[in-house]
Amino acid sequence: MHDEAWDRTPIEPQSVDAPLSTSAIFLVVTIADGAEAADRVRDVISDIGGLVRAVGFRDLGGHLSCNVGIGSAAWDRFGQPSRPAQLRPFFEVRGPVHTAVSTPGDLLFHIRSERADLGFELERLLLGKLGDDVTVVDEVQGFRFFDSRDLLGFVDGTENPTGASMARSSIVGDEDPDYAGGSYVVVQKYLHDLDAWGRLTTEQQEHVIGRTKLDNVELDDAPEGQQSHKSLATIVDANGVEHDILRDNMPFGRPGQKEFGTYFIGYARELWVIEQMLRRMFLGDPFGDYDRILDFSRAVTGTTFFVPSNDLLESLAG
Known part of the structure; x- marks a missing residue:
């Protein structure tokens, strides 16, 4: 268990725990070779707050925000004296049937807003400033689908932490003091086979997910054998402590x-x-009893980043 020292830190995180928005843009880029390109990119991202304010001021009710995540290789190129303790590349997970692939990415821009035009304008200006120093490797426009459901028809993100536990689950504390206020973030793009999914009965779909489809009620865990997506995605350590993450998934x-x-x-x-x-x-747990949602949802990207605190991000400027 963590102590409560995190709650006393004065360091300001990026908007990791911003409320779920109506639209989002997930932009992953790589940085061109050479020290000069890395330096120019570093200067741009260190002033991302100014760009967000310039666009967001047009409608404060639009709640425009942008989190910047930095990949392992890019972190080394920015010339920092040390690294976040757990920052490393995304490792491919090759299962008996499906694979969590690892794909390139030096920077992640997670843009959220209540108006799609605000996110569009921020992305346009941002890419204009980055210019030829970056290459876009993935760009996804997400949207809120009815009552926060995914395209499989189930409510997504039900188990997200709330209140003070939200920050304790997502924000680095005194265990890594140089990087307190930061957060690790993993992104994956999943493509669904909706035709195959639709051939399942509602009861079969609920068994895969671990919740009822209509009213989002959690189903009991299977006593043995095949576990649901809900059960496999729940992490409990050797001491019986459950560890949460903060999801901000979006359909596209x-x-x-x-x-x-x-x-x-x-x-x-x-x-x-x-x-x-x-x-x-x-x-799978046990091995081979993998998450059956993967029979209908294929991971086509996978990248890890570190989202530094606002203070640290601003200090990157050359």
Whole structure:
């Protein structure tokens, strides 16, 4: 268990625990080779707050925000004297049937707002400032779907921590004092086979997810054998302590291209919690009894980042 020292830290995190928005943009880029490109990019991201304020001031009710995550390789290129204790690349998890792939990414921009045009304008200006120093490797526009459901029809993010536990689950504390106020974040883009999913009965779908579809009531865990997605994604340590993460998943899709998906984004105080969750999902517990949601949802990206505190992000400027 962590002590309560985190609650006394004066360090200001980025907007990790902002409320669920109506729209979001998930932008992952790589940085061009060379020290000069890295220096220019570092200067741009250190002033992201100014850019957010310039766009967001047009409608304060739009609640525009942007979290900046820095990948392991990019962190080394920014010339910092040390590294966050758990920052490392996303490790591929190759299961008996499905694989959590690892894909490139130096920077993550998680843009949230209540108006899609505010997010669009921020992304446009941001990419204009970054110019040829970055290459976009993934860009997803997410949206809130009815009562916070995913495209599989189930409410998503029900088990998110609330209140003070939200920060304790997602924000680094005194255990890594140089990086207190930061957060580890893992992103994965999942594509759904809605035709195959739709061939299941509602009862079969509920068994896969571990909740009722209509009213989102949690089902009991299976006493043995195949576990639900809900059970496999719950992490309990050897002392019986449950470890939470903060999810801000969003549906996305292009019906004309038959593309339907969920963008998973998980913020965590301790990266190992998300890594263990993915191992349980893709490998199974016991091995082979993998998460059956993966038969209908295929992971096509996977990248890890560290979201520094606002103070540390601003200090990156050359």
